[in-house]
Amino acid sequence: MTGTLGEADVKAARRPLLTQFRLLEKVRKFPALVIPPLITLAALLLLWQILCGQGGSSLPPPTKMLKDTWELIRDPFFNNGGTDVGLFWQILASLKRVGIGFSLAAVSGIALGVLIGQSSFAHRGLDPIFQILRTVPPLAWLPISLAAFKDSGPSAIFVIYITAIWPIILNTAVGVRQIPQDYRNIARVLRLNGFEYFFKIMLPASVPYMFTGLRIGVGLSWLAIVAAEMLVGGVGIGFFIWDAWNSSLLSEIILALIYVGIIGFLLDRAIGFAGRLIAGRPI
Amino acid sequence: MQGYLTIEQVCKSFDSGSGRFQALTNVSLSIAKGEFVTIIGHSGCGKSTLLNIIAGLTPPSTGAVLLDGAVVDEPGPDRAVVFQNHSLLPWLSAYANVRLAVDKVFGKTKSAAERDEWTRHNLSLVKMDHALTKKPDELSGGMRQRVGIARALSMQPKILLLDEPFGALDALTRAHLQDTVMEIHQATRNTAIMITHDVDEALLLSDRIVMMTNGPAATIGDICCVDLERPRHRLVHADTVEYARCRRQVMQFLYDRHARAA
Numbered sequence: 001m002t003g004t005l006g007e008a009d010v011k012a013a014r015r016p017l018l019t020q021f022r023l024l025e026k027v028r029k030f031p032a033l034v035i036p037p038l039i040t041l042a043a044l045l046l047l048w049q050i051l052c053g054q055g056g057s058s059l060p061p062p063t064k065m066l067k068d069t070w071e072l073i074r075d076p077f078f079n080n081g082g083t084d085v086g087l088f089w090q091i092l093a094s095l096k097r098v099g100i101g102f103s104l105a106a107v108s109g110i111a112l113g114v115l116i117g118q119s120s121f122a123h124r125g126l127d128p129i130f131q132i133l134r135t136v137p138p139l140a141w142l143p144i145s146l147a148a149f150k151d152s153g154p155s156a157i158f159v160i161y162i163t164a165i166w167p168i169i170l171n172t173a174v175g176v177r178q179i180p181q182d183y184r185n186i187a188r189v190l191r192l193n194g195f196e197y198f199f200k201i202m203l204p205a206s207v208p209y210m211f212t213g214l215r216i217g218v219g220l221s222w223l224a225i226v227a228a229e230m231l232v233g234g235v236g237i238g239f240f241i242w243d244a245w246n247s248s249l250l251s252e253i254i255l256a257l258i259y260v261g262i263i264g265f266l267l268d269r270a271i272g273f274a275g276r277l278i279a280g281r282p283i
Numbered sequence: 284m285q286g287y288l289t290i291e292q293v294c295k296s297f298d299s300g301s302g303r304f305q306a307l308t309n310v311s312l313s314i315a316k317g318e319f320v321t322i323i324g325h326s327g328c329g330k331s332t333l334l335n336i337i338a339g340l341t342p343p344s345t346g347a348v349l350l351d352g353a354v355v356d357e358p359g360p361d362r363a364v365v366f367q368n369h370s371l372l373p374w375l376s377a378y379a380n381v382r383l384a385v386d387k388v389f390g391k392t393k394s395a396a397e398r399d400e401w402t403r404h405n406l407s408l409v410k411m412d413h414a415l416t417k418k419p420d421e422l423s424g425g426m427r428q429r430v431g432i433a434r435a436l437s438m439q440p441k442i443l444l445l446d447e448p449f450g451a452l453d454a455l456t457r458a459h460l461q462d463t464v465m466e467i468h469q470a471t472r473n474t475a476i477m478i479t480h481d482v483d484e485a486l487l488l489s490d491r492i493v494m495m496t497n498g499p500a501a502t503i504g505d506i507c508c509v510d511l512e513r514p515r516h517r518l519v520h521a522d523t524v525e526y527a528r529c530r531r532q533v534m535q536f537l538y539d540r541h542a543r544a545a
Contacts, residue, residue, distance in 0.1 A: 182370030185340055188358040190387045190438075200383065204374045279374065 060251050068251035083235050083243065087256070091263060093235040094225050098267075101160025102221050109165040109217070110210055113172025114202070123173070134166035138224035142231060152232035156225070163224040164217035171216070175209025176202060204279070211275030218271050222264045286313030287474055288337070288442055293346035295332055306332050308500040310346070312493060314442075317472045321485040323533065324495030325541070330478045333495075334446050337476065338364050351441055360388045363435035365445045369427040371419040377430045378415040381406055381437050388438045405437040406430070408467055425456035429463065436467065445477035449484065458517065461487055469514050482533050486526060487517055494536045504541060507532045 045062050052061040060068065076088035116123040116130075138159050145158040183205060187197050229238025237256055244252040295307040306329045314320050322330050335341040337348055339358040348355040350362065363384075371380045382402045389398055406412050409429040419427050428448055435443055445464075449457045461484055468475060468488075479485050485492045489509050496504040509529050511520050520526050 180370070182366055182368065183372065185358070185364070185366070186370055186372070188340060189338065189360060189362070189364055190384055191359055192387065196387075201372070204372070207374075 060254070065251040065254050068249070069255045072252065072255060083233075083239065085235060087237075087240070087259060090235060090237045090240045090256075091259060094229060094237045095263070097156050097229075097236065098160055098218070098221050098225050101157040102164050102218055104157075105161045105164035105168055105217060105221070106214055109168030109213065110172050112165075113169045113210070113213070114176055114198075114206075116169070117173035117176025117206070118202075130166060130169060134170070138163040138220070139227050139231070142228060146232075152234065156228045156232050156236075159224055159228045160221040164221040167216035167220065168210070168213040171209045171213030172206060175206030178209070179205045207275065207279040211271065211279065214275070215268055215271045218267045219264065222260075222267055226260060287316040287318075287351060288314040288476075289349040290333075290337070291347050291349065293333070293336060293343045293348065295329070295336060295341070295344050305500040306498060307336075307343075308502050310502055312503060314474060314476070316474055318490050319468055319473075319475045319477070319488055320491050320493060321477045321479050321489040322493045322495060323479055323482065323485050323537070324501070325497055325537070326480070328495045328498045329501040330495055331446055334364075334444055334476065334478055337442075338362050338444050340364075360384070360438040361441045363438040363440035363443055365428070365431050365435045365443070365448045367447045367450050369419070369424075369431040371427055371430055371434070373419050376416045376418055377406065377411055377422065377426075377433075378402060380419070380430055381434045384434050385437050402437060405433040408436060408470075409433045409463055423456075425452050425460055428452065428460060432460075432464070432467075436471070436473075441474065443473050443475040445475065447478050447480070449479075449481075457481075457484070461517075464488060465513075465515065482530060482537070483517075483521075485533065486529055487515060487520070492529070492533055494533060494541075496541050505532070505536050 049061045049063065051057070052059045053063075066073075072087055076086040078086040079089060112126070116126050141159050141162050142155060145155040145162075146152065149155050149158065179202060183201050187201050192200060225236070226238040226241065229236035230242040233239050233242075237260055241253055241256045244250075244256065290310055290312040293307060293310045294305070296303045296305045298304075310333060312320075322333065324330050332341060336343050337355065339348075339355045339362060342356070355362070371377075372383070375383065382398070385393075385398045385402045385405075389401065393401065403412065403415070406415060409432050411426060411429050411433060414422060414426065417426075419430070422430070432445075432448065435445075448464075449460055452460065465488060467473070477485075477488065486509055492507040492509060493503055494505045494507065495501050507529050510525055511523065
């Protein structure tokens with residue numbers, strides 16, 4: 001007994017030292033992580049400046065782009081009514097559409113994925129249809145949803161929904177189907193009912209797969225929203241880009257593209273983070 | 284004589300692509316309450332199939348299994364299984380893995396405090412009270428198997444079914460776990476059936492060793508009663524006449540009469 005106690009004491013005494021060490025390690029590794037991307041970024045900007053810096057170039061160089069769009073960068077929150085609003089509001093509008101469409105896709109996609117993962121009858125019946133429908137490009141759904149909803153708002157959301165749902169369904173189904181027989185046996189020995197099985201075994205066992213699907217889904221919906229908004233109009237980053245093109249404001253387009261890229265990256269990371277949090281392990 | 288667990292004329296065949304495969308034929312066995320029985324045989328002789336039938340995970344083709352007077356026709360916590368590869372849920376801590384079983388079995392009869400106490404008690408039986416919060420992938424193979432045993436014990440089963448629980452462990456860890464299982468059996472007087480292909484393990488732990496013939500159509504070939512007093516100790520008993528006699532009987536069965544055509 002004293003042996004185990006002693007061991008615990010040593011561990012406790014070591015802990016602050018260990019955290020200090022880890023922190024030091026992080027500080028030491030920080031430049032190694034940050035310097036390479038900074039170098040590539042600088043090189044790309046330089047290349048861009050050289051290529052577009054000469055007179056007669058059809059695209060603006062970074063210096064000109066920054067000068068043209070400084071007002072937009074400085075004040076993303078202005079609101080002059082209509083579609084003349086700051087980039088923050090444009091992006092927020094797009095995120096709202098993605099949020100609604102993606103949430104609906106997540107809920108119904110996970111439900112359908114569980115269904116075709118669990119029942120081989122449902123799998124045989126639905127999988128071929130899903131495999132065909134998922135290859136339809138997002139924008140091809142737009143005319144038909146405009147016809148069905150007779151309004152641009154819900155149509156854009158529907159496009160997001162239909163784009164994001166397939167990877168969520170298919171990955172969830174794989175996740176459910178790969179649950180090891182051992183876990184099912186445990187559930188049978190313990191006589192877990194369907195409800196308990198779903199929440200205690202199936203959901204945690206397939207969460208990493210679900211989140212892979214959700215991650216792909218959110219990426220695709222962010223790709224689709226820009227294209228859909230170009231067509232349906234209104235406030236949103238996609239229409240902002242289209243509007244800028246019509247007014248030949250190339251610098252604004254470039255700025256918008258940078259924002260779109262950063263937001264897409266953050267969405268992907270956010271879903272990954274949520275997955276790690278829920279699964280309690282890296283996914 | 285009617286035993287605590289009775290296996291009556293159990294046959295099992297599977298439909299495979301090329302026709303029916305007869306795995307088990309006419310297996311009959313009666314086990315008394317508190318008895319520790321091991322089933323030994325070469326790989327593929329249907330030991331695991333037999334255990335799964337007793338657990339209720341696989342239905343027998345003909346014949347029946349009776350436990351304490353009732354027919355076994357579905358799995359249940361009165362026949363707790365310790366699986367070969369521990370099969371702990373990787374997202375739950377050692378404590379939570381056991382607690383899941385305790386909550387399910389005693390959810391209606393014990394208070395939350397009693398269930399917490401019972402979970403801790405079972406984990407301390409297998410000497411895992413120092414790692415309650417650890418997840419399975421932070422534990423060694425032997426520790427995982429200990430938690431698996433604690434989970435099975437915590438269901439307070441009528442019979443404990445162990446499916447080669449130490450198969451994947453190194454010899455030293457194995458010996459430690461065998462001692463733990465012996466201590467627990469000594470203390471709780473659980474009825475247990477264990478599958479193994481280690482002769483010394485079977486001799487050390489069992490009251491009776493059931494030897495299976497080779498498949499297909501495997502059945503019980505011989506039974507060896509190990510008449511060694513308990514508590515047993517691996518070093519003390521290895522030198523006794525009875526140990527040598529039993530060992531010879533089992534070895535002769537496995538490597539002479541039913542040597543596997545390899």
